[in-house]
Amino acid sequence: xxxxxxxxxxxxxxxxxxxxxxDAIIHRGPDGEGQYYAPDFALGHRRLAIVDLxxxxxxxxxxxxxxxxxxxGEVYNHPELREELTRRGYxxxxxxxxxxxxxxxDCWGVDCLNKFNGMWAxxxxxxxxxxxxxxxxxxxxxxxxxxHTADHFVFCSEVKxxxxxxxxxxxxxxxxxxxxxxxxxxxxxxxxxxxxxxxxPFAHYFLGSKEQLLNQPQFTRYWELTTxxxxxxxxxxxxxxxxxQYYDLLADAVKLRLRADVKVGSALSGGLDSSSIVYxxxxxxxxxxxxDLQETFSSVYKSDGTQDCDESHFIDLLAKELxxxxxQIEPQEQDVPAEHQKVIWAMENPPESTCMSGWHTFMKVxxxxxxxxxxGQGADEQLxxxxxxxxSYLTSISLFDLYKEFFYFLKIPGAKKTLLLSFLMANFxxxxxxxxxxxxxxxxxxxxxxxxxxxxxxxxxxKGLITLIHYSDHGSxxxxxxxxxxxxxxxxxxxxxxxPACYKMHNxxxxxxxxxxxxxxxxxxxxxxxxxxxxxxxEEHWFRGNLKDWFISTTEQSSLLKEINPNSNxxxxxxxxxxxxxxxxxxxxxxxxxxFF
Numbered sequence: 001x002x003x004x005x006x007x008x009x010x011x012x013x014x015x016x017x018x019x020x021x022x023d024a025i026i027h028r029g030p031d032g033e034g035q036y037y038a039p040d041f042a043l044g045h046r047r048l049a050i051v052d053l054x055x056x057x058x059x060x061x062x063x064x065x066x067x068x069x070x071x072x073g074e075v076y077n078h079p080e081l082r083e084e085l086t087r088r089g090y091x092x093x094x095x096x097x098x099x100x101x102x103x104x105x106d107c108w109g110v111d112c113l114n115k116f117n118g119m120w121a122x123x124x125x126x127x128x129x130x131x132x133x134x135x136x137x138x139x140x141x142x143x144x145x146x147x148h149t150a151d152h153f154v155f156c157s158e159v160k161x162x163x164x165x166x167x168x169x170x171x172x173x174x175x176x177x178x179x180x181x182x183x184x185x186x187x188x189x190x191x192x193x194x195x196x197x198x199x200x201p202f203a204h205y206f207l208g209s210k211e212q213l214l215n216q217p218q219f220t221r222y223w224e225l226t227t228x229x230x231x232x233x234x235x236x237x238x239x240x241x242x243x244x245q246y247y248d249l250l251a252d253a254v255k256l257r258l259r260a261d262v263k264v265g266s267a268l269s270g271g272l273d274s275s276s277i278v279y280x281x282x283x284x285x286x287x288x289x290x291x292d293l294q295e296t297f298s299s300v301y302k303s304d305g306t307q308d309c310d311e312s313h314f315i316d317l318l319a320k321e322l323x324x325x326x327x328q329i330e331p332q333e334q335d336v337p338a339e340h341q342k343v344i345w346a347m348e349n350p351p352e353s354t355c356m357s358g359w360h361t362f363m364k365v366x367x368x369x370x371x372x373x374x375x376g377q378g379a380d381e382q383l384x385x386x387x388x389x390x391x392s393y394l395t396s397i398s399l400f401d402l403y404k405e406f407f408y409f410l411k412i413p414g415a416k417k418t419l420l421l422s423f424l425m426a427n428f429x430x431x432x433x434x435x436x437x438x439x440x441x442x443x444x445x446x447x448x449x450x451x452x453x454x455x456x457x458x459x460x461x462x463k464g465l466i467t468l469i470h471y472s473d474h475g476s477x478x479x480x481x482x483x484x485x486x487x488x489x490x491x492x493x494x495x496x497x498x499x500p501a502c503y504k505m506h507n508x509x510x511x512x513x514x515x516x517x518x519x520x521x522x523x524x525x526x527x528x529x530x531x532x533x534x535x536x537x538x539e540e541h542w543f544r545g546n547l548k549d550w551f552i553s554t555t556e557q558s559s560l561l562k563e564i565n566p567n568s569n570x571x572x573x574x575x576x577x578x579x580x581x582x583x584x585x586x587x588x589x590x591x592x593x594x595x596f597f
Contacts, residue, residue: 002073004122006042010040020165021165024160036068041125050261105133110207137202139203145159168196172560206218223490230500240516245495249489251280253489265365270298271311275518278296291324295325296324299329308536339360381464385532396453496513551587558589568586
C-alpha cells in the first residue's frame with residue numbers, strides 16, 4: 001500500500017514537480033520514497049511497507065531491463081502467482097507483489113489483470129514497445145486521479161499531489177458541487193469536485209503510446225459483474241448450501257487478507273458485517289496459536305446526548321465472546337471543528353457526513369501501532385442490508401410471497417414508511433401489469449421504478465459503494481493505515497451476484513444469507529439483530545447544540561457556498577427540522593473551499 005505520482009510530457013526538463021507531488025502524499029507512504037526520470041516521463045512513489053520490508057521491494061521498480069512501474073495496492077494471491085510464474089521460468093529478486101505484477105504482465109499481457117485478487121492502481125512503462133499500461137482494480141479500491149492536456153498527462157493517488165506539481169490550475173468543479181448539495185448522484189468513476197481532474201475508471205485499463213495519453217485517452221473495461229435475475233421460490237436446503245458457500249468464500253478472503261509482514265487489526269462497529277470479519281480473523285489466529293494478538297478498533301459514544309449512536313454493548317459482547325483486545329475511542333465534541341478540517345483535506349471530494357466515527361477509529365489504529373485493518377465495507381450492497389432494497393425485493397418475488405414478506409418486514413424498526421410504499425408499488429405491478437407499472441413512473445418525474453433486486457444490488461456496488469470505498473481509502477491512508485475489505489473479494493462478489501434474491505431477504509430479514517451463515521457462531525444478539533446503525537455519528541446533537549454557532553459561522557463565511565447556493569439560509573435551516581445530512585453537506589463544501597482554494 002502506497003501512493004503513486006507522475007507525469008508524461010513531451011519533455012521532462014525539471015525534476016521539481018515530481019518531488020513536490022510525492023511530498024504532498026507522504027502520509028500514504030512514510031516508509032520511503034523513490035523517483036524515476038526519463039526524457040519524456042517521470043514516475044514517483046511513496047512507500048508504506050507491508051509485504052517484503054526490504055529495499056528489494058522499493059519503487060519505482062524495474063524488471064528485465066524492460067519495464068518500470070509505480071504501484072499502489074496489494075495483490076493478495078501473489079505467492080500463488082509467483083509459483084506459477086516460477087514454473088514458467090521467471091525469476092525474482094524480492095518477495096514483493098510488485099515484482100509479481102511485472103512478471104505477470106510480461107507473461108500474460110493485459111490478461112494478467114484477471115488473475116489478480118486484490119486492489120491496485122499502477123502505471124507501468126514498457127521501454128521496448130514504448131507504451132504505457134495503466135490499470136485500476138475491479139472496484140476502484142485504490143484511487144487514481146489524472147488530468148491531461150496536449151502537453152502533459154499528470155496522475156496521482158490524490159488530487160493534492162496533482163495540485164502540488166504546479167502543472168495544473170486550481171479550480172472547483174461547480175457543477176459537481178451543485179449536484180452534491182442537491183443530492184443528485186454524481187458519476188463516482190468520472191468527475192471529481194475539482195475542475196478538469198478525473199478518476200481513472202475502475203475495472204479499466206489503458207494501453208497505448210504517449211501521444212494517445214496526451215490527446216484523448218481511451219480506456220478498456222476488463223471486468224464486469226453479471227447478475228442472476230431469475231425468480232425462485234425459497235428452498236431451506238438450498239439456503240443452507242448457499243450459506244456454507246458464502247461462509248467458505250468469506251473465510252478464504254479473510255485468510256488471504258491476513259497476509260502481511262506487519263501487525264493486522266480489525267475495525268469493529270458492532271454490526272453483523274464487521275463482527276463476521278472479526279470472528280473469521282479469530283478463527284485464523286487460533287489455528288496459528290496467535291489469538292491473544294487479535295486487536296479490534298471501534299468508535300463509541302457514551303457522552304450525554306450521543307448514546308443513540310453508541311454500539312459499545314455489541315462491541316463489548318463480541319470482544320468478551322472471542323476474548324479479543326478491544327480498543328475504543330470516543331470522538332469528543334470539542335475536537336470536531338479541528339478534526340473536520342483534517343477530514344475534508346483527506347477526503348478531497350466532500351463526503352456525505354463528517355466521517356467522525358471512521359476517522360477516529362483510524363486515529364486509534366495508528367496510536368496502537370497497527371498498519372493494516374480488515375474492514376466490513378461491501379456486505380450491505382451485495383446482501384441487501386439497506387431498507388430501501390425492500391422495494392426491489394418485493395417486486396422481485398411472487399404475489400403469494402409478497403403478502404407474507406410484508407407482515408414479516410413490519411417488525412423491522414424504521415421500515416414501515418419504506419415498506420408501505422414498496423408494498424403498494426408491488427401490488428400495482430401485479431394488478432395492472434408491468435406496462436402500466438412503467439407508465440406510472442414515467443409520470444412521476446425524477447423517479448425510476450425499482451429494478452429486480454440483484455440488478456439494484458449491482459448498481460449499488462458499482463455506484464454508492466464506490467463512495468464508501470473512497471472514504472475508507474482516504475480516511476485510512478491519511479493515518480498511514482492500509483484498509484483491506486474481505487467482502488470485496490471478487491470471487492465472493494461474483495458468487496453473491498448469482499444467488500437468487502429470495503435468499504438475500506427472507507421472512508423479514510435483510511442479509512438473510514449472512515445471518516444464516518453465522519448463526520450460532522456469533523452471539524444471537526448480533527446475528528439476528530433487527531436494527532441497523534452503520535457507524536452513526538451524533539451530528540444532530542453536535543450541530544444543533546453546542547457547535548451550532550461554529551457551524552453557522554463557518555458556513556456563512558464560505559464564498560464558494562454563496563456562489564453555489566446563494567439563497568441558502570443557514571440559521572433558518574439549522575434551527576428547523578431540515579435534514580442534518582443535507583445541512584452537513586454545506587459545512588463540508590465550506591471546509592472544502594477553505595482547504596483547497
